[in-house]
Amino acid sequence: MTSWTRQRSFLGIRRRHLFIIYLLLGSVSIVVATTVFTIRVAKSVERQSYLTTRLFSDLASRLLLADKTQDIQPLIEIINEIEVPFVITDNAGRPVLWNEPVIGIPLPDYAFLMNVDPTQPRNPAVAEILSMAAGFDQEQEPFAIKGPDGRRLGTLHWGRSALSTRIRVMPYLELSIMALFFLIIMWALQNRRQAEQTALFAGMAKETAHQLGTPLTSIMGWVALLEEKVDKGSDLMVELNRDVDRLGMISARFSQIGSMPKLEDTDLMAVVDGTIEYFRRRLPHLGGRVQLRREGFADEPVRFNRDLLGWVLENLIKNGIDALPDGKGTITVRVEGRQQDGVALHVGDTGRGIPPGVGNRIFEPGFTTKQRGWGMGLALVRRIVVQYHGGRIRISETGPGGTTITFTLPRTAART
Secondary structure (H helix, E strand, O other): OOOHHHHOEEOOEEHHHHHHHHHHHHHHHHHHHHHHHHHHHHHHHHHHHHHHHHHHHHHOHHHHHOOOHHHHHHHHHHHHHOOOOEEEEEOOOOEEEEOHHHHOOOOOOHHHHHOOOOOOOOOHHHHHHHHHHHHHHHHOOOEEEEOOOOOEEEEEEEOOOHHHHHHHHHHHHHHHHHHHHHHHHHHHHHHHHHHHHHHHHHHHHHHHHHHHHHHHHHHHHHHHHHHOOOOOOOHHHHHHHHHHHHHHHHHHHHHHOOOOOOOEEEOHHHHHHHHHHHHHHHHHHHOOOEEEEEEEEOOOOEEEOHHHHHHHHHHHHHHHHHHOHHHOEEEEEEEEEEEOOEEEEEEEEOOOOOOOOOHHHHHOOOOOOOOOOOOOHHHHHHHHHHHHOOOEEEEEEEEOOEEEEEEEEOHHHEOO
């Protein structure tokens, strides 16, 4: 097997795939390293929150023992800036203080809180605070608040700090951003690759059409001279003129590559039967016994480009003939009209099958399993079917008994 894609590889992996693997591994490594670092920072922040809250619990007795609000106002202002949510309850279970800016519930008057029944709170805000304190206790062990004499004055219930919560979310945010970044890079690379293929196809096609022009004109002149000596109605002249016309059609086909071709409602069966008949007339010259047959039928016009679709059929039939062992076998073109996803054409052969591990790589530019070849035929076929006609093409079957390639023209391309 000879292919430039195989030559440009490392350990059986092509350079394009190596770059994608490198990019993916690099992205994953960055995410893992960042996530590990963020988790460590989050644990450190949680530890700092624990120590800060524990220290505050030791000082909270001043809040419960203070006679005047002015005495504890500076401490309350500092508490409100701490992002660790907490609720202080007295020995009776009544909430007496919480950091309002963090929790988001207004703090009522102290006298009002002293008249609250913690077992049956009627005020919705107080009920919500008590429920929040119970939730804190399920995640974090509360701290006892004791006075200078060691007597218990109340309980401090606390939860995770807002900073700790944000840090915990950071790895997922970083992963999402990295995934989006990776997808954008892949999209850009794919677009660049398609642009390069388009330029390559267009350049090769225009050059081929240009190179065909001069010899085609010369051949037409020689055929005209030959017609003066040979009967125009003879099989020789008929076939020569057909081949000259076909060379002109091939040149026209190449001139359409690189620009969007015109699609028209056309009789699909006329193109299929015409292509099969062209090969049948030349099968005796292929050096083997090849049977070429058509099955199925499509009874409605389909919108496609006649020249380019004929090229697709010719290429698939020619590849099937090349795959036949000793030039002997059968090529079958089966047409299935009125399918759910459009009109399907199956081109199958009884050849040796596609080598294992190759799969749909046969449609990639530059890949070939032939000893001689550029690997552009099936790449152009795929381009014509997918990009120009909006269809699909795939290997529907392959093995020792042969290969079948199926392409579909979408229902939206049918006559309206």
